[in-house]
Amino acid sequence: MALPKVGSIGEYIREQRQQAKISLRQLAAAAGVSNPYLSQIERGLRKPSAEILNQIAKGLHISAQALYVQAGLIEDREPPSDVISAIRSDKHLSGRQRQVLIDIYESFRKEKRAEDEQTSQNAHPRHDSPQDDEPLPEDYLAALEPFAASNGNGTANQETKEG
Helix, strand or coil: CCHHHHHHHHHHHHHHHHHCCCCHHHHHHHHCCCHHHHHHHHCCCCCCCHHHHHHHHHHHCCCHHHHHHHHCCCCCCCCCCHHHHHHHHCCCCCHHHHHHHHHHHHHHHHHHHHHHHHHHHCCCCCCCCCCCCCCCCHHHHHHHHHHCEECCCCCEECCCCCC
């Protein structure tokens, strides 16, 4: 039955609006919908279309996908990570700040997945720069030698100037 989902999307929108500290009127204006219509959505009396959800998401500065999932229009592909859950539940951040953090986190995850895919396709991947978890190749160490002064036993010293 669709009514529980409709109510949950309205409650979710209200919660996001309150966390963003914006009024119903402000969100209605930002989303381009009427105050009464938005109020009916929040109270679970109306089921918003995907287009309206998209406009509301823009007004709240949150992901439209999050609203689509909450409304039951799409399935959540991956369970949310603990990081995303923590960001979403942080009351000290605005809606826009939460969304920016989530976007950055997701871009890092996407980059890592692409890197992992490349590694699995290529038995010996060549990197232009060393990864965090692999030793530095000899050519990197040789390139750094002019910047380090040797103390005579093969280890580098950092020279300091007192001023």
